Amino acid sequence: MSILMGIVGLVFIFAIGWLVSSNRKKIRYKQIGILLVTQFVISFLCLHTSGGVKVLAGISNFFSWLMGQAAGGVDFVFGGVVIKSGASVFFLNVLMPIVFISALVGILNYIKVLPFIIKWLGKGINKLSGMGELESYFAVSTAVLGQPEVFLTIKE
Numbered sequence: 001m002s003i004l005m006g007i008v009g010l011v012f013i014f015a016i017g018w019l020v021s022s023n024r025k026k027i028r029y030k031q032i033g034i035l036l037v038t039q040f041v042i043s044f045l046c047l048h049t050s051g052g053v054k055v056l057a058g059i060s061n062f063f064s065w066l067m068g069q070a071a072g073g074v075d076f077v078f079g080g081v082v083i084k085s086g087a088s089v090f091f092l093n094v095l096m097p098i099v100f101i102s103a104l105v106g107i108l109n110y111i112k113v114l115p116f117i118i119k120w121l122g123k124g125i126n127k128l129s130g131m132g133e134l135e136s137y138f139a140v141s142t143a144v145l146g147q148p149e150v151f152l153t154i155k156e
Contacts, residue, residue: 010036031129038128066104070097105145118144 014032021027046052074096081092108114121144122136131139141150 028130031131034129035125066101067097070100073100114141114144 018024018027046056074092078092078096105114118137118141121140122133125131125139126133126136129136138150
């Protein structure tokens, strides 16, 4: 049933996109199909093979460690702040880790690590689907970084 709901959701999203399109004749259905099939293949490889599960577990452990480091930094800087037991403070638990991750993204961007990774992944998507370079770059950078941080990688 969940697979059916996913298919209905995809059809619904595509229908909305088609309905609000200003030029329906220029919709490139082949690119959409290629990227959808690619996403299904990658999803299958990541979720239904032992190697894919191990890779995802490693990535998850790395980001858990990174968020732990961010929490340690926040505790170091704001350790004296008294908070009621069981309370969650948005400033300390959300905004400060975002500042830490944004600084890390800025450093990786400055030393040209992120542009290198995003450029080559984007070129792969470009060759696979025939999309433009900017579309491929934005798609990869959004997937790698997330929506808030993607604008840190754009210079001009």
